[in-house]
Amino acid sequence: MKIRLENVVKEFQTFRAVHGVSLDIESGELVALLGPSGSGKTTILRMVAGLEYADGGAIYFGEENATDIPVRERGVGFVFQHYALFPHMTVGENIAFGMKVSKVKRTPREIAARVTELLDLVQLGGLKDRFPGQISGGQRQRVALARALAVDPRVLLLDEPFGALDANVRRDLRRWLRKIHDELGITTLFVTHDQEEALDLADRVVILNKGKIVQEGTPEAVCRNPADAFVMNFLGDANRLDADIRGGKAYVDDIAFEADGVADGSGQILFRPADVTWREDGQGISAKIVRVIDRPDSRRVLAMTGSGQAVEFDTAPEFPHRKGEAGFIDIRRPRVYASA
């Protein structure tokens, strides 16, 4: 099922949570809504589900305008951040709940068969008679997914699905969710504030800031071509240096960088800590090492440029230089943006 958001607006009493967001999600696509807290991503997801009403704009499921369809008739599967399993029902009863209350009548035997099938799908075969309080967080999340899938939803929506789990479980569940998605081919939209999770899992990433889409594209596109300094910073560790932009060049301490299409005036260059080479031959921005931090697979160097701006970069563990030594930083793949 294709989903289309047209200029969707949501206002809460004190602030505007979502400002005119338009988005197309193709049938069978797995899309991540990525943004910091307060960026409106969960509100968008809840509007798609029908748990919040849009104050403006429209939401289409296929050709059907779903904006005013109440949540219980919208046919979405929703997985909540803290699972929201019914604590007084067993795992099997939780999964069966949607089928039992459905208008589509199923016999108890059909329901039982479907529950077994879903439990196998989420690899929880033996846990049918346990209560949610008796299984682990990762297992609960998988039960929540099975419960959402039980009603054959047109769209699957997940709100920070792995937010409450520890790092190892998260990675396993991510890979597993991707596999399930590929098997079922259901259109899936999920919300996360973890860029690694979004890049790892999604076909397409939609990055939000302050209730607006700032960039959308494949993980490759957003990583290689961040639209602005916010995206660059949000996707990962980045250094930032103030620059003067004159005639298509950005100048930092008299070193020039390409800045095609950036307006003259004050600007900034951003670059990843891995995209720096330390040199002693005068090529690059002059700098002095302030501190060296050791890591299992690398050495992180903190340096200060001639004009007093801090830079951090990663080197091989064999990096020989020490605190106080002077040299030059040579930047690969710098990105130049006008100052916000």
Add this chain to the structure above:
Amino acid sequence: MRRRVLPGLPLALGITLVYVGIIVVLPLAALVFKAASLGPEDYWRIVSSDRALASYRVTLLCALAATAFNLVFGLSLAWVLVRYRFPGRRLVDALVDLPFALPTAVAGIALTTLFATNGWFGGPLSHLGIKVAYTPLGIIVAMSFTSIPFIVRTVQPVLEELDPALEEAGQTLGASDLSIFASVMLPLLAPALLAGVSLSFARSLGEFGAIIFIAGNQPFSTEITALLAFIRLEEYDYPASAAIASVMLLTAFVMLALTNLMQARALRYTVKG
């Protein structure tokens, strides 16, 4: 390793047991002892006299009715207080405790004044042919008034803790409001409701001060068991009074034991296994 329990287990345990002994067990033991001073035949004759039986019936039926009323009204009051924000909510919230704070005799007199045939409520009601004061209906009103806080105050915190996502999950799964209430909310509220109901019922069975003013206290129709025990006391017939009281004690005890069992069953999903 020994874990230290503040403020020292032996001392705390000692004080608690002495307290329970003096304040709770001793008077009850005295009651049983007094009742036992009657022979079995006398005991049975007193507790199964027609007047006593009539008082049990009035007390039990009225307490059941009052508790049923409080179950519905107390739940909806708790619901409104938790789920809605309206001007005066804090005032209503504070008013809920009033029956606890008010001397029950004051409540009884106030209710009687209101529900007497010339009172604010009693007047209009008598035009409809409904008589409240000096009838079992009056007893029910007095019992409801004094015991409603038990239901509200036991349900309220549980309702506050109930995750709104549970209801939303029910909605996304296609359940109607009614089936969400019946199969999600109610089972989760059941243990608290049960606790509130049993407290409210026990309080209604034992209520005295508020009832005697409004009940009319006619033997065989509006005389409650607690009053009968009191009348025997005033006649200096202590063993008979104790015998009737022992029936109330037994009833309360059996009922609390039953609700404990039911609660354990309702909460079985919380057992780790």
